[in-house]
Amino acid sequence: MSVSAVNSTPAVSATSRSASQASSSAPASFDALVASLKGTSSASAQANGSASTDEGEDRFLKLLVAQMNNQDPLSPMDNAQVTSQLAQINTVKGIDKLNATVQKLLEQSQGGAADAASLVGRRVLVEGDQMPVQDGVAAKAGFQLASPADSVRIEVLDAKGKVVDSSVRNTVPAGLNVLEWNGAQKGTRLPAGDYSLRISASNGKTPVTATPLTAATVNAVVPGSAGNTLNVGALGSRTMADIRGYL
Numbered sequence: 001m002s003v004s005a006v007n008s009t010p011a012v013s014a015t016s017r018s019a020s021q022a023s024s025s026a027p028a029s030f031d032a033l034v035a036s037l038k039g040t041s042s043a044s045a046q047a048n049g050s051a052s053t054d055e056g057e058d059r060f061l062k063l064l065v066a067q068m069n070n071q072d073p074l075s076p077m078d079n080a081q082v083t084s085q086l087a088q089i090n091t092v093k094g095i096d097k098l099n100a101t102v103q104k105l106l107e108q109s110q111g112g113a114a115d116a117a118s119l120v121g122r123r124v125l126v127e128g129d130q131m132p133v134q135d136g137v138a139a140k141a142g143f144q145l146a147s148p149a150d151s152v153r154i155e156v157l158d159a160k161g162k163v164v165d166s167s168v169r170n171t172v173p174a175g176l177n178v179l180e181w182n183g184a185q186k187g188t189r190l191p192a193g194d195y196s197l198r199i200s201a202s203n204g205k206t207p208v209t210a211t212p213l214t215a216a217t218v219n220a221v222v223p224g225s226a227g228n229t230l231n232v233g234a235l236g237s238r239t240m241a242d243i244r245g246y247l
Contacts, residue, residue, distance in 0.1 A: 128214035146209035
């Protein structure tokens with residue numbers, strides 16, 4: 001038996017110009033700013049496939065520019081006000097991107113059945129102590145340790161609960177450990193049949209939680225409202241979260 005490891009908006013400053021000078025020069029300046037911002041947001045919306053977000057940004061910028069074009073040139077908005085309002089549209093954009101990301105995650109989870117289907121026919125390790133033996137075929141199984149152990153005893157029991165083989169492994173890491181059993185007892189081949197696995201581990205005098213794992217073949221994937229379940233033959237149905245390893 002053997003164990004194997006498995007990006008500034010330019011500052012908006014006010015100058016002491018006459019009201020007629022401000023009203024004639026401001027629109028062109030602000031229109032250029034809006035055109036630049038709209039161009040950036042449009043490109044972003046196209047890249048993210050979000051036309052509704054682009055329309056919302058367009059309305060927001062039109063209102064902001066109208067407010068700035070109609071402000072009192074002798075008492076214009078200060079930089080903090082402009083920056084604050086520009087930041088609001090970025091917040092809206094961030095929320096829209098978050099919503100899009102969540103939607104993609106939902107779509108991926110709904111398409112999880114197709115991903116899980118690739119497991120059909122594969123051997124997986126799930127919690128259990130069964131270790132059936134076939135003639136001439138080494139039985140595979142495993143165990144999972146909650147923490148490292150300096151000593152792990154592996155015992156194979158027959159259908160009557162009698163220990164037919166045992167071994168000790170030293171300095172075993174935490175997590176998944178895979179093992180094989182050749183189906184023999186002191187060199188003598190044992191008959192095919194149902195055997196089981198018992199694992200005990202310790203670190204010094206402190207017991208370490210050891211969970212035996214049994215190998216099973218995924219026969220089918222069944223989608224459901226609570227997620228996909230795997231049919232693993234005699235072991236019944238298991239969820240994707242039940243899979244501890246792949247063989």
